[in-house]
Amino acid sequence: MDDIAFIVEKCKDGDMDAFERLFMQFSDKAYRTAFLIIRNEKIAEDAVQEAFIKCFNRIHQLKDPDAFQTWLYRTLVRTCWDLVKKEKKYVPLDEGNIQVSKKVSDVDVFLTRDIIRKSMGKLKPSHRTALVLYYFNGLTTKEMSQVLGCSTAGAKTRLHRARKKLAYLLKNEGVNPYSEELGENYFEEGNINVR
DSSP states (O other): OOHHHHHHHHHHTTOHHHHHHHHHHHHHHHHHHHHHHHOOHHHHHHHHHHHHHHHHHHGGGOSOGGGHHHHHHHHHHHHHHHHHHHHTSOOOOOSSSOOOOTTTTTOOHHHHSHHHHHHHHHSOHHHHHHHIIIIISOOOHHHHHHHHTSOHHHHHHHHHHHHHHHHHHHHHTTOOTTSGGGOSOOOOTTOOOOO
């Protein structure tokens, strides 16, 4: 049993210090994930807090302690989507001079390049989530399927469509979608479906 599984078992026994250790270990990456999905600092903070509260209240339902990270991301992603739905539109970033806290200032290429950031913002949350889980969090498509609550084939399809949509948006902005940051070449000319 690894360290996380041991801590989860202690949480199941009601150890608040153990849950605080889980929070300290996963909160920064969870915040960055929420921020990349929601694109609003305050709402991302709310999503992380809400997700951790849900996890704490349901920790006894987690059958496999080794699956805590996947379980947390599934809860976080659904919480983010619920908060976006409450807004009844995509939550925009201020398109002027962007001021982000130090917590997200080191986030990868999606925030450092203006055109990619804007293009990511145009994606629907489910596509943005697929890209964030795969590229930022480094999840496999199998792990993504567990987070998203779909089959592995469904996760691959969602990732494929997200790549195609992002490639289409980048091409319209004059950016080469074949760059290494975007991963494998799924952007074949004339085969772009942008539903």
